[in-house]
Amino acid sequence: MNIKCEKNILLNNINIVLKSVASRTTLPILECILLIADKEGFRLISNDLELGIETSNIEADILEKGMVALEAKIFSDIIRSMPDGDISITVDEKNVAVIKNGKTEFKILGQNGEEFPTLDKVEKEEKYSISSSLLKNMIKQTKFSVSTDESKPVLTGELIEIKEGNLNIVAIDGFRVSFRCTNISKDFKNAEVVVPAKALNEIIKILSDKEDSIVNLYFNDNHILFELDSCIIVSRLLEGEFLKYEQIFTEDYNTRIKLDRVNFLNSLERASLISKDNKKTPVKLEIKNDESLVITSNTEFGTSYEELSIDLEGEGLSIAFNPRYLIEALKAIDDEKILIQFMTSLSPCIIKGIDNSDYKYLILPLKINE
Amino acid sequence: MNIKCEKNILLNNINIVLKSVASRTTLPILECILLIADKEGFRLISNDLELGIETSNIEADILEKGMVALEAKIFSDIIRSMPDGDISITVDEKNVAVIKNGKTEFKILGQNGEEFPTLDKVEKEEKYSISSSLLKNMIKQTKFSVSTDESKPVLTGELIEIKEGNLNIVAIDGFRVSFRCTNISKDFKNAEVVVPAKALNEIIKILSDKEDSIVNLYFNDNHILFELDSCIIVSRLLEGEFLKYEQIFTEDYNTRIKLDRVNFLNSLERASLISKDNKKTPVKLEIKNDESLVITSNTEFGTSYEELSIDLEGEGLSIAFNPRYLIEALKAIDDEKILIQFMTSLSPCIIKGIDNSDYKYLILPLKINE
Numbered sequence: 221m222n223i224k225c226e227k228n229i230l231l232n233n234i235n236i237v238l239k240s241v242a243s244r245t246t247l248p249i250l251e252c253i254l255l256i257a258d259k260e261g262f263r264l265i266s267n268d269l270e271l272g273i274e275t276s277n278i279e280a281d282i283l284e285k286g287m288v289a290l291e292a293k294i295f296s297d298i299i300r301s302m303p304d305g306d307i308s309i310t311v312d313e314k315n316v317a318v319i320k321n322g323k324t325e326f327k328i329l330g331q332n333g334e335e336f337p338t339l340d341k342v343e344k345e346e347k348y349s350i351s352s353s354l355l356k357n358m359i360k361q362t363k364f365s366v367s368t369d370e371s372k373p374v375l376t377g378e379l380i381e382i383k384e385g386n387l388n389i390v391a392i393d394g395f396r397v398s399f400r401c402t403n404i405s406k407d408f409k410n411a412e413v414v415v416p417a418k419a420l421n422e423i424i425k426i427l428s429d430k431e432d433s434i435v436n437l438y439f440n441d442n443h444i445l446f447e448l449d450s451c452i453i454v455s456r457l458l459e460g461e462f463l464k465y466e467q468i469f470t471e472d473y474n475t476r477i478k479l480d481r482v483n484f485l486n487s488l489e490r491a492s493l494i495s496k497d498n499k500k501t502p503v504k505l506e507i508k509n510d511e512s513l514v515i516t517s518n519t520e521f522g523t524s525y526e527e528l529s530i531d532l533e534g535e536g537l538s539i540a541f542n543p544r545y546l547i548e549a550l551k552a553i554d555d556e557k558i559l560i561q562f563m564t565s566l567s568p569c570i571i572k573g574i575d576n577s578d579y580k581y582l583i584l585p586l587k588i589n590e
Numbered sequence: 591m592n593i594k595c596e597k598n599i600l601l602n603n604i605n606i607v608l609k610s611v612a613s614r615t616t617l618p619i620l621e622c623i624l625l626i627a628d629k630e631g632f633r634l635i636s637n638d639l640e641l642g643i644e645t646s647n648i649e650a651d652i653l654e655k656g657m658v659a660l661e662a663k664i665f666s667d668i669i670r671s672m673p674d675g676d677i678s679i680t681v682d683e684k685n686v687a688v689i690k691n692g693k694t695e696f697k698i699l700g701q702n703g704e705e706f707p708t709l710d711k712v713e714k715e716e717k718y719s720i721s722s723s724l725l726k727n728m729i730k731q732t733k734f735s736v737s738t739d740e741s742k743p744v745l746t747g748e749l750i751e752i753k754e755g756n757l758n759i760v761a762i763d764g765f766r767v768s769f770r771c772t773n774i775s776k777d778f779k780n781a782e783v784v785v786p787a788k789a790l791n792e793i794i795k796i797l798s799d800k801e802d803s804i805v806n807l808y809f810n811d812n813h814i815l816f817e818l819d820s821c822i823i824v825s826r827l828l829e830g831e832f833l834k835y836e837q838i839f840t841e842d843y844n845t846r847i848k849l850d851r852v853n854f855l856n857s858l859e860r861a862s863l864i865s866k867d868n869k870k871t872p873v874k875l876e877i878k879n880d881e882s883l884v885i886t887s888n889t890e891f892g893t894s895y896e897e898l899s900i901d902l903e904g905e906g907l908s909i910a911f912n913p914r915y916l917i918e919a920l921k922a923i924d925d926e927k928i929l930i931q932f933m934t935s936l937s938p939c940i941i942k943g944i945d946n947s948d949y950k951y952l953i954l955p956l957k958i959n960e
Contacts (some may be wrong), residue, residue, distance in 0.1 A: 298863055303856075325894070326892060490668070522664070567902070
């Protein structure tokens, strides 16, 4: 192989594929980046067998076709440290790569590129298109409630569901449900997959923030393919039945409050300071008929007390929560004002928008002894 | 105690004293900040018994004098999270502190302030004044070569020496000597103390970057006192004889090169990339009579080769170094061009300025088998 590529173009593409390079694996070639120069152009591939990334055709001069797998950390460190300008990479039949720019030259031993596992094939049959920045936000606004309990593997991922023209993303752990939804197109067939959270954490780093950038999704039984401008990403899917989340979000309530999201968030963050070492100290909410909300916490270290004004519909109520669950949901919302619905002090609350049905968060309360 | 203080003023002062709060100690009161309101005003004190900090008089309304020791982390978190504006702190005879602003209120249990160890006394006899930002830089530009070897405790600190109108700072580990010097005033008496590096690491975080800010130093046999605008800092000194560093910096050389500091630094950083897991792979320097410097490294992962042009005085030379030692010294220098002097390939090199005697760095070479 013999190619010439501008340093920063090469580095940008390396930074993309670095997201799915394996670390500490029993198959050392997975710690490499595969460089391919063939009739389709010059591309980089990485694959940790859960997630694989292949860059689009990179602007480069191909003087001689070929392929090689280079240890990702050393290769990326070398390219990052190179002086600006054109970098030439030549590889001989023994997989020795010479990386050169001016009077700076590195020689590193690569591995046979033929041995590198390429990405799993996903036929591009049914295509689902969505704004890249919107998809990124929807994942960010739900992924904090993905379960980390490996005994229910399907809940360690997020449900991506296409249903009657909507794309829904849902994450559930034992204590809460996070739901985001957006309208895409009535023409799309219904579909439902569960993508591992680990893969989504890497994918959101690659998804563009640009408003007009589109990502295409393709599914098969075992994989999801994300087609971006800069690369394609293929992730393994999680098997198993995802929880039926819809019936949990009841419309009924005995108490409904409307309040300022940021004020409530700040109050909860203050109330949780009193617990040292991040213990799950409950924070108590008292919704009073005089349209005030009293937020208190009480630990061996001290007590906190705070009052907020609210709009109240229905009865007053006392209820306690793990403050982290409320805080994470409130941080994921953009709206200035929100609604929170309650049935009893032992049933979950539902946080939702006022004129916005794009999100819903359900949180189980904690039982407290008065 | 009953005081009222603006949130951000209080927070700035808390951030200063946090630097010497003890963590994981057998004397729990050292994990506190002492609040004192007395006839000298309102002040905060922290003390981990190595380093102690006392703020200057803080702008506050003292409604009732008193003192209390409050757990530093919880107290600082609470103040940081408070809404902007005046914060009132009242403490009762049982050391229960009520911290309040508007409808936000915390109650935390403090400890008896009388039990808090105040700072060691240093009589203000001989005063040494120096620019705060200059002192900060001098410490930064030497502290990387403080020894971490606890078997020679005196070398785990920096020598601060006042000698014939100069203030010198010196750090020595087994492999190198870093020296910084500045002219202060001929009127100052000679003096010599060794300050623990751990204390200096905290002190440089407090020293101002402002050009015109002055710090006054006072010494006694066991302590150094730094008098700043915002606070006083008292550090314990290290006992023992510091190494006689002066005779090590010989003026003689067989080879002297003049070269561009940043180019050399970049080349060394590239050459050290080839060693995975930060092993101390030697980098080899070949000074050639054609006024070029060839920088190479060679490990199981590959080789690097780089050429720089230099000005040469004397003979060519081959020598090897731990690249980290060269890199740290070069990063500590501001000059664009530097001199490096060599005797033989087995004796130390000395890095110095061209028309600047404010710094000198000595580094031992590595022995390499050709």
